[in-house]
Amino acid sequence: MSEVESKLHAIAGARFRLAIILTILMLVFYFGFIMLVAFDKPLLGTLLSPGLSLGILLGALVIVSAWVLCLIYVHWANNHYDKVVAAAVIEAQGRK
């Protein structure tokens, strides 16, 4: 495997690992929320302040967490990942 190939292999691996970690986080946040809805309704009904139950707060946080996870991924991929891949491709073409 050439140097360029191994660079590409490494960055593809890094992307895959980040994607899997973020996917697992999203699954945990969402199914954690759903399992609380299914198993502990009274807990989610707890009032944190007048009008704001824990359930409503957690539901809104699931939506916010989806934003944050997407933002992390797109920031990394569109800045770091794309540059590394592009540099590797140019390097490979330069050697031909």
Next chain:
Amino acid sequence: MSEYWLAIFFFFVFITLTLGITYWAARRTKTTAHFYAAGGGITGFQNGLALAGDYMSAASFLGIAGLVALNGFDGLIYSTGWLVGWPIILFLIAEPLRNLGKYTFADVVAYRLKQGPVRIAAVIGTLVVVLTYLIGQMVGAGTLIKLLFGLDYVVAILIVGVVMMTYVLFGGMIATTWVQIIKAGLLLSGAILMTILVLVQFGFNPTHLFAKAAELNGQQVLEPGTKIVTGAWDALSLGLALMFGTAGLPHILMRFYTVPDATQARKSVLWATIWIGLFYLITFVLGFGAMVLVGKQGILASGGGGNMAAPLLAKALGGPLLFGFICAVAFATILAVVAGLTLSGAAALSHDLWVSTIKGGHASEEEQLKVARIASVILGICAVLLGIVFQGQNIAYMVGLTFSIAASCNFPALMLAIFWKRLTTAGAVASIVFGAVGTVVLIYLGPTVQLDLLKNADAPNHWWFFPLKNPCLFTMTGAFIVGIVVSLLKPEPSSEDGFAEMERRATLGVISKAAPAE
């Protein structure tokens, strides 16, 4: 009557504008790349709005607002579920889809497999999802328009069918994209305006609104009820369907081919997630607004099973003018969604079935465009007929069915094709067929059809009764298992050999920018 006229006026403004865009788009639609993918010339931001426009159906606007207005908290279960599918699309699917495919998700599934069988299975998967989704949208359209505009059901269905076919037939993906962008903009600005008008009465603090709702309707509106989620297994199964169903909707997946590269594809999902999440948050506030300012009795009295909550709230907040505007936006919403669905169904029929399978990949541009347009007309007629046939049926289960099928039949095959080296043609086909057939059969044998629809009270005593409302837990995991087991039984060396090359291309999407096109 005057409020109907205002709504009809706003609607005609929308129709005129979008038909103008269709005329403009029609002159630019010269090749299949334009027709299916808008020539790949849409930016990430634009595509994000269009994805949001494709996804924010009348069911999610009027349905969730109504659900919240009548039940409170429980609407959040759907809102969150429908949103969390988007990050999954971003992390796992968007890039390989953009880098490997051309017009349909079947391009990716069939990439290293035998074209014919996989494409035919994918066409079945696409059509089942598109048609069930269309039934839900068309019946919803007819019923709503009757309520909103006072138009006859069949007339309403025909208007939706004809206008939608005009967009797709002449303007293809370019027109459809802009219709979706405009609709998303209108829907978001209308909903934001209403939210501001609601919150101004509660000191811009949503919790004051929630507290008022609890004071009027009891504390239970702030906590999980028992109507949507009956048991833990049902909750898990519904959650899976909502989350992974999004990643199996053909009209959503198709939108990734309208952007030039993976960088823009990622941006589109980020924007779509932001808009859709914001939309669900404010819909939740609007639902509570309707509960307090219109009242449950008023919402139920107007018919439509809660669907009128948002329009009635608009009337309470801004009189006939805002009511007319929101009604027109709801109509526009349905039009944009059915246009996107029809286009993706047409792409499956012409690109996957006709060109790639029957003609072995050899067909002239003219022929491909002609077939795509004929397919659009056929689907449009199907949509109108299905809308008329299902008139008056309770179609609430249709949305659940659509997401279950999409999650069970398209999503597993797509995941296996992208990530699993040893997937074989037979494995992919078996997975898709199992997902589609399994979901339809289990929903038929389950409580939604047997108890709610057929009123067969004896059903739970039979051995064949399936206890979950939503079968996704079994059908989606089943589709993965079937795909894996069938693949392991008889390996396909050509597919394994093609994996490294496919992975390389999925990674090196950027090369397409450096290298000359084609």
